[in-house]
Amino acid sequence: MDAKVVVQRRNLQIVDDFLQRVGARTSPSSSMEEETFRMREGFQDFALALVEKENPQRTLERLDEPPGREIGFFCSSIQRTELVGHFIHQGQQIPLHYSIVGSLILKRDQRHFHVWEQPVKREYVLAPLAFLEDADRLREDFGGDQAVLLRDTGGKDLDYTQLRIAAVNSARTLRFECRQQVLAQWQQTAGKNPENLLVIHDSLLRVRNRDLSPSMVGIVMTSYVPFRNRELLTNQLMLKEFQRGQVFRIELPEHPEERKYSWFVKLRSSEQAGPEFGLVRLETIAADDEAACALADDLSHLVVEERFPVSFPAPDWDKLIFPLKLCDQYLNSLVPSKQTVHSYFLHRSA
Numbered sequence: 445m446d447a448k449v450v451v452q453r454r455n456l457q458i459v460d461d462f463l464q465r466v467g468a469r470t471s472p473s474s475s476m477e478e479e480t481f482r483m484r485e486g487f488q489d490f491a492l493a494l495v496e497k498e499n500p501q502r503t504l505e506r507l508d509e510p511p512g513r514e515i516g517f518f519c520s521s522i523q524r525t526e527l528v529g530h531f532i533h534q535g536q537q538i539p540l541h542y543s544i545v546g547s548l549i550l551k552r553d554q555r556h557f558h559v560w561e562q563p564v565k566r567e568y569v570l571a572p573l574a575f576l577e578d579a580d581r582l583r584e585d586f587g588g589d590q591a592v593l594l595r596d597t598g599g600k601d602l603d604y605t606q607l608r609i610a611a612v613n614s615a616r617t618l619r620f621e622c623r624q625q626v627l628a629q630w631q632q633t634a635g636k637n638p639e640n641l642l643v644i645h646d647s648l649l650r651v652r653n654r655d656l657s658p659s660m661v662g663i664v665m666t667s668y669v670p671f672r673n674r675e676l677l678t679n680q681l682m683l684k685e686f687q688r689g690q691v692f693r694i695e696l697p698e699h700p701e702e703r704k705y706s707w708f709v710k711l712r713s714s715e716q717a718g719p720e721f722g723l724v725r726l727e728t729i730a731a732d733d734e735a736a737c738a739l740a741d742d743l744s745h746l747v748v749e750e751r752f753p754v755s756f757p758a759p760d761w762d763k764l765i766f767p768l769k770l771c772d773q774y775l776n777s778l779v780p781s782k783q784t785v786h787s788y789f790l791h792r793s794a
Contacts, residue, residue, distance in 0.1 A: 451591075452780045455567055456788045458592040459528060459542045462569045465585075466576055468531040468540055472789035476782055477525040477541065477612045490649065491672040491697060495705070495733045496690035499679060503686040504709075504745045511742040513639045515750065517560060519626060520645040520771035521547040523619040525570065525612050526782060528789045533575040536602045541570040543595075543615040544779045547622040549630055549642070550771050557770055561629055564622040565778055567592045570611040572599035620650060627655065635659060641746065645768045648727045649694060653702055658735070661743050662727040665763040667708075667720045681719040683710040688744040691737050694727070704729055705736035709744045711751050712762050722762040 463470060473480075525543040532538070548563035569586060573579040573596040586594035595618065599610035623646070634640050641659050648662040669677055671694065680689045689708035696702050704727050712722030726743060730736035750765035758769050 452784065453788075455591050456542075456780070456785065458586070458590060459569055460789070460792055462571075462582075462586055462592075462594065463529040463540060465582070466531055466540075466571075468529040470529045470789045470792045471527070472529075472786045473527040474782075474786055477527060477608060477615075478523060481609050481612055487649070487670040488672065489696060490694050492669075492674065492676055493693040493695060494676055494690060495692055495736060499683060499687065499689045501687075503684070504688055504741060504748055505686040507741065507745050511746060513641060515641045515643055515746050515767075516552050517549055517630065517634065517640060517642040518552070518645070518767040518771055519547065519549045519623070519630075519642060520768055520775060521545070521619050521623045522565075522772070522775040522779065523615050524779065524782065525615040526785050527608065527611075528785070534602065537604050538572060538575050538602075539604060539608050539611065541597075541608075541611040541615075542592075542785060543568045543570050543611070543618065545615060545619040545622050546775055546778065547619070547626045548771060548775060549626050550767060550774070551634075552767060557767065559774065560634070561626070563775070563778065564625050566618065566622060568595045568615075568618065569593070570595050570597050570614055572597050572607055572610065574600050575602075624651070624655065627651070627660070631655070631657065641743075643747070643750075643765070643768070645771065648704060648729075653704075653729050656729050658728060658730055658739060660728060661747075663747065663765070663768070664725040664727065665760055667723050667725070669725070677708075680708040680723070683708060683723065685710050685713040685722070686748050688740055691733070691740045693733075693736075705739070707740050707744070709747060711748060711765075714762075717762070724763050 523545050528542045529540040530537050544567050546565035549560040550557050551560040597610040597614040599607040644662045647664050687710050691707045694704045706727045708725050753766050755761040755764040755766050755769040
């Protein structure tokens with residue numbers, strides 16, 4: 445039997461052992477919790493401030509003065525949270541979850557990609573320990589060097605749906621921890637060279653500025669900006685192919701030192717598609733507004749150059765650059781499919 449399959453079965457058995465230990469019934473869901481619940485990221489806490497009054501009316505497919513460096517590193521993360529069982533506490537149903545999180549960086553060298561250093565992957569049983577008897581003993585037995593660890597979701601409300609949401613929020617925190625581990629490794633080594641650029645497939649707003657550098661850029665594939673005074677950016681849907689939007693600051697009033705800079709870029713356009721087609725938002729940090737505008741031109745140009753090869757037919761291919769597609773494919777190869785997990789626990793409940 446393939447070694448990967450053996451490891452997957454062993455890990456699923458650990459989850460099943462936990463369910464039996466707490467007297468839970470298996471009740472696997474056919475969909476990921478991330479697909480079921482839209483998470484509230486707290487972006488409404490952020491405020492916008494325009495650096496440029498309007499969108500620059502120029503395309504960035506070519507620059508008069510090329511940046512002099514290329515994007516050589518790409519980071520992506522994975523988060524899968526599946527409802528696998530439930531038990532009854534004080535007459536109420538309590539959900540239990542199995543979650544896999546991870547992160548990696550790919551390095552490109554002469555058009556060839558390989559994994560930089562080691563990817564980080566962790567697996568968890570997510571449970572609201574407030575409703576479990578002998579929680580301390582459970583932490584001990586499903587902790588340490590176990591392949592699947594027990595994690596408290598922190599849920600305190602005896603509400604089935606809210607406890608499911610608490611599990612997804614807990615998984616998100618765990619994903620951020622994995623991502624920060626690989627980013628810290630990169631910062632301490634390859635990131636010390638200012639010629640090295642790293643594209644991160646995620647928003648950087650929940651990363652502290654001291655853990656970032658202007659050589660890192662986050663790419664966000666949603667056009668919606670749920671920030672305060674977001675009406676300042678209503679003209680971003682008017683961008684033409686290869687144009688970037690006006691630079692703006694994203695600020696937390698309570699923490700001005702955590703200021704980020706952001707702008708939209710139109711990677712692709714199509715007469716048969718809506719205005720959000722090919723529209724992404726980039727995020728980074730910079731010393732000041734002037735430096736941010738210079739970075740915006742250079743980074744936009746470099747990201748536009750990444751539009752080939754096309755990632756079609758991957759989901760959201762119009763916004764997805766090919767190296768990040770490779771990152772996601774590699775991460776998915778490390779974990780069991782949701783169908784595998786669902787089938788395993790469905791069989792156990794039979």
